[in-house]
Amino acid sequence: MDSKQLLAFALDKVDDMKARDVVQLDVRGKSDITDYMVVCSGNSKRHVQSIADHVAKEARHAGEEPLGYEGQNEGEWVLVDLGDVVVHVMQDQTRDFYDLEKLWG
Incomplete structure (x- = not known):
């Protein structure tokens, strides 16, 4: 998948x-690591974990092995690195504190 297809895939998942x-951030030209970031919230630790698990599992089924998968045990902020797209799933308090939209937007 190219980066736009991968972004659409992540948003769908x-x-x-x-x-x-759910917010998508175009960080091309701002980051050498990725092209897009998806930032979203879950209602609880379990919901955050479930969203991230689903993204990672479906990516594998689509032939896109995640490059990284961090924060699963804590469930406050789980990151799924799909290469050209990085998905950040956060609880509200953590999302408000780090404010990635302002940092990268």
């Missing part, structure tokens, strides 16, 4: 799991 306040 977080939507499958009813992620809230």
